[in-house]
Amino acid sequence: MRLEARLEPSRAMMVAAPLLAVAATLAAGGLLFAALGFDPLAALFTFFVSPLGDLTGVSEWLLKATPLALIAIGLALGFRGNVWNIGAEGQLTMGAVAAGGTALALYEASGFWVLPLVLTAGVLGGAAYAALPAVLRTRFHANEILTSLMLNYVAILVLAWLVHGPWRSPEGYNFPETRMFTDAALLPALIEGTRLHVGALFVPVVALVVWAVLSRSFLGFQIKVIGLTPAAGSYAGFSPNRVIWFSLLVGGGLAGLAGAMEVCGPIGQLVPSVSPGYGYTAIIAAFLGRSHPLGIVLAALLLALTYLGGDAAQIALAVPLAVIQVFQGMILFFLLAADVLIRYRVRFSARVQTGGTR
């Protein structure tokens, strides 16, 4: 059995691959749960269906998917243009810091303008932090994968220093947390009685704008050309530096917005850990969504559901977390493996075909 490259990506497989992946996940997941003594149907139901059984569940699902989708869309813009920003976690953190700092500075203020200002600060904070790898790459040819990744740890330490030190709440018994933000700096609920906030509305807007930029604008064309063949891009006179700057600033800004919305949304203050690794999970979401805004939104929803499903399976069925993580890994594995079938076909002939080089 071997893989053979297709002449062009299979349209049928583009539709069939995700379905195949879902079928394989359900089958393998069912076997995994059954082998460990859990009722496989109940486990799969708990994992994928029960979290969305009521309005609270759906709102929590969208809440969880929001930062993932925003960050991943920004990252995908760069991935298309061969700019590998692995620093979204740090950019998210710096966005949260900038937004949180603004919210604390405006502690006495109230008015409709506070929240937009706080969110803008978040965007700028994330973008400014992404400007560091952009400078290093365009001026000094330092690989942005390394620099952006390293800066993640720096950002987390900066946040830790602020909440343990200068920004620590005076009422908090010296615990590492800032004051709770005032209502003026908090995102209002989208659905009353849930934690889903109006920030979720950024997702469709951003997805649409990025899609338009990628598919309808000259800049999007440049990104794609430079991403596919940098040499062709430079013959055509496209500036690679412009693509680097653009994608890092937009990616950083969106990650910063996501960070701002976490601290002005469900968290409501700065604490040492504002993100459970959204910046890293978003990389998976970008790949899973094939760097297409719509695909990414779907991928973010799927990833968010696996977290909620994981909680539900622990609570309802006492499935250990390790098993849940294996299952989450399976989902990603099958999805990425099935994607191979779009560009390759499986041949079962034992004989190795000889012929020209491909």
Add this chain to the structure above:
Amino acid sequence: MSLMRRASLAALLALALGGIGRVQAAEPLKVGFVYVGPIGDYGYSYQHDQGRLAVEKAFGDKVKTTYVENVPEGADAERVIRELAATGHKLIFSTSFGFMNATAKVAKQYPDVKFEHATGYQRGPNLATYMARFYESRFPAGIAAGRLTKTHKLGYIAPFPIPEMVRSINAFALAARSVDPQAEVRVVWVNSWYDPGKEREAAEALIAQGVDVVAQQSDSAAPVQAAERAGVWAIGQASDMTRFGPRAQLTSCMEIWSGYYIDRVRAVLDGTWKPDDTWEGFNKDMVRLAPFNPAIPPAVKAEAEKAEAEIRAKTRHPFAGPIKDRSGKVRVPAGQTLSDAELLKMNWFVEGVVGSLPK
């Protein structure tokens, strides 16, 4: 016709029997636990889970327990805690400081559910707090460490610079210096409750600096293993970590939650639960020392055990004056002790502690 009647009779009978059955077997009390680490950390979360298992053993089918492990401190905690409340759990223990605001929020939404938050300070009509006096067990451990060190350098691997850690580090340093005035305690913050990789690196860095007793308050056994390899002493955290370093482990500062959890579950079953604020140590067996390593001199063991007995009996307080801070200023004059209120927000190191502390 008669078939129909028989069928409906049977249905009626079944309904009646079902009804009786329901009355006889009372619904078990559902108790939820939220852990910050994996239960396999052999540290903090592991010990809380031992407490959960003790509850199951003590009450059998009168309770049903659930746990969610590795819950991040941040936006996710609130969802998990609410999910437990929404699925019929009537008593919920959230076991990490970072769950405090989330617990308080959910507690307001579910007034008929009882919540207990560990190590925080927010309370409410249905929200109790509990904590162990971890620093108490650090004191006798510090005496043994001070007696055994040859380099006068003790290491302390700690997660975050929060008052709980500062207290414990200070108690350890005061004890060590009470028997070895030259001793210094070098602190490394790992900025994580549980990170075996970072904890091992911290231990190796300390050992390379000449530290010959490695204490830790982070939750993995990695420092004990590193000490075992390097041939120095280690002081375990939360559970007895002997199996990870049979030669290295001097003792371990164990955290015991079983008794507390059993008491609180019984209070809910009896209807006597109140939103108390519990902060106990050796006296209520919430902290305990693992058996001392048999290789240590009997005199050292006896001295440490004497300190433990005195703290248990409240005849000795780890924070009895005179205590100087690192600038040499007397913070606690002779004849006085630090109050609980001062201990709760302690943010200064005593003399002899080396390491950064945010201002």
